[in-house]
Amino acid sequence: MDKLLIKQCLFHGSWLVFAFMAWLLWRMRKPGHRVLAMVALAGCLVFAWARFVEPQVLRVRTTTLVGTGARADIALISDIHLGVYKGRGFLERLVQRLDALPVQAVVIAGDLTYEPQADDLGTLFEPLARLRVPVYAVLGNHDQQAPGPDIDRPLREALMRHGVHIIEGRIVEDAHGFRWAGLGDRWARKDDPGFVKAAPSAKPTLVVAHNPDSAMNLAPADAALVLAGHTHGGQIRIPWLYHRVIPSAHGFDRGEQFAHTPDGAVRVFTTTGIGEIGLPLRLFNPPTIDVLHLRP
Structure with a gap:
């Protein structure tokens, strides 16, 4: 308190x-x-x-990723952090902006909350029900474990009530010829990709994870692309200093990078997020919706 x-x-x-x-x-x-x-x-x-x-600016950044094996247009967001610093009004603006984009799906890569009132989650996330395309999501450390409080169950119930597909620990077939797979939060030790490795497929698999470091447990055969958040791109992006506050043990920042695993390089795209934690500030790094044009 x-x-x-x-x-x-x-x-x-x-x-x-x-x-x-x-x-x-x-x-x-x-x-x-x-x-x-x-x-x-x-x-x-x-x-x-x-x-x-x-922090009130909503930037749309477009990236074309060739060689994913999939053909799709998706909107990737993460780290909305509704609670202390951002409320339902901001989410309504975000949903309105997302709904105007020419995409086939919206992906939320975790950390939807930042110490909200647990009994208000249904009302807080109601705007997500208005999205016209499927929404796929995983939870993050602020939703599940660190630093808490753990609102995992009521948050899942609220999101599913508004039509959001929580895909942690499971694989979902997409009508466009690829698969979605979701990993839980790495800090909560819920990102075991065993279920992905146990179900190989000729179809490309897009893995959604909150923490980009989770890609280190994957092989190139497991994931055509990993979609992640968590880093905020430093949030306050002061040159030469922001690297010190990015919470990644493997040097992930923002945009397209590769996880160099023992099995080979795994392609990762990390979005810089929407909300703020710690200080209610963003500098040189506005809230971003990444529109990804995936091409085979």
Whole structure:
């Protein structure tokens, strides 16, 4: 509760930056304080952008991936993190944007929540029911285990009630000639790909995982492509510094990369996510919907 209170104070107290900026403008009238006030004002403007503007931007980034064996157009999102910093209103905007895209499916690669009220999950995620295309999802560490609280069961029930297909631990055939497979969260030790390895197929398999590090347990024969999130691309993407906060043990960041496993290179695409954790800030890294054109 104390940590939640601190986050809420930070989120709402950050509005005071505008009062501080007004005070700095007043101080700039005095020549002796002008340079220092201008520097502080520039810092406040960057903070205001990262707090109030960029987290509300919804960027659509399009990538064509050739050689996946599949032909499909999908929208990949992750890390929506509804709860402390983002609410249902933002999800409604996100759904409206997704519904306007020429895609065949929406994939949510985990971390849908960030300390929400467990008894409000049904209402919170109701906008997802309006999507006109199938929605495939797995859960992430903030939904299942670390850092908690564990809302795995009520979240699954709420999502399924709104038509979302939770595909963890199972394989789903797609009408377009490929398969979906879902891995659970790696930090919760629920990403065992044994069920994928036990069901080889001539059809390409698209594996959805929250943590891109889960690709290290796969072989090229298991997955034509791994779709993941978790990293936020650093969230606050300050050059040379953001790498230190990316939660990947194998150097995954964002976009297309390869997991170099003992069995060969596994293709991975990591999206930078929609929401925020820790600080309610995004910088040089707006919330992103990745539209992937998969081509054989």
